[in-house]
Amino acid sequence: MVRRRLLAVIRAVVFDVGECLVDETREYGTWADWLSVPRHTFAATFGAVIARGLDYRETFQVFRPGFDLGEERERRAAAGQPGWFGEDDLYPDVRSSLKQLRADGLWVGIAGNQTVRAGGILRGLDLPADMIATSDDWGVSKPEPASVSTTSA
Incomplete structure (x- = not known):
């Protein structure tokens, strides 16, 4: 019951690459x-x-x-x-987890602070995902100075 309610609210999930999907x-x-x-x-x-x-x-x-x-x-x-990195560097439950999330009707994305080359490798692994992108694909890097805000008390 709780799972059904969560799936009704959650429509998409996005996973980081390093140390989330790929053991580096x-x-x-x-x-x-x-x-x-x-x-x-x-x-x-x-x-x-x-x-x-x-x-x-x-x-x-x-x-x-x-x-x-x-x-x-x-x-x-x-x-x-x-x-x-390759198939052997993926954590053991990556494929089954991504596949199950898609079977549950969720949109699955993979994004990470990675190179264009790494993005190509990820796409070549044919992971069950709707989108795979890297910071290099987008021409940005973490942390971008514009994304860091400072506030004073």
Whole structure:
């Protein structure tokens, strides 16, 4: 009964990509390897950066000040080590959950602070979703300065 009432009110759901649908452990491990940093050190620093509310890209600055993520992505790709994820990186219940939500009549979206390349990979996985988009697809990045507001007490 409660489920039916909720479905009558909720018409759409949108899921984030990283650590919601995709386990990014392997991908960030490859970044640690690229930077010649122990994986556990990179992961701990990444967690500390996120816990402080900073942009995840600040993690790279800790290990290499002046680090340009876009440039390094290109270097990795040129070295035959492009960033990627696949079916095995999806959490086990992703497909069944998305499929069930659509079967329940909900509009399902997937959106994340990801690259155009990641968006292509997501679309290539043929996930049961009505929309898949990334911040890069839209030409924005989290957090956008315009989206941050400050108030004084």
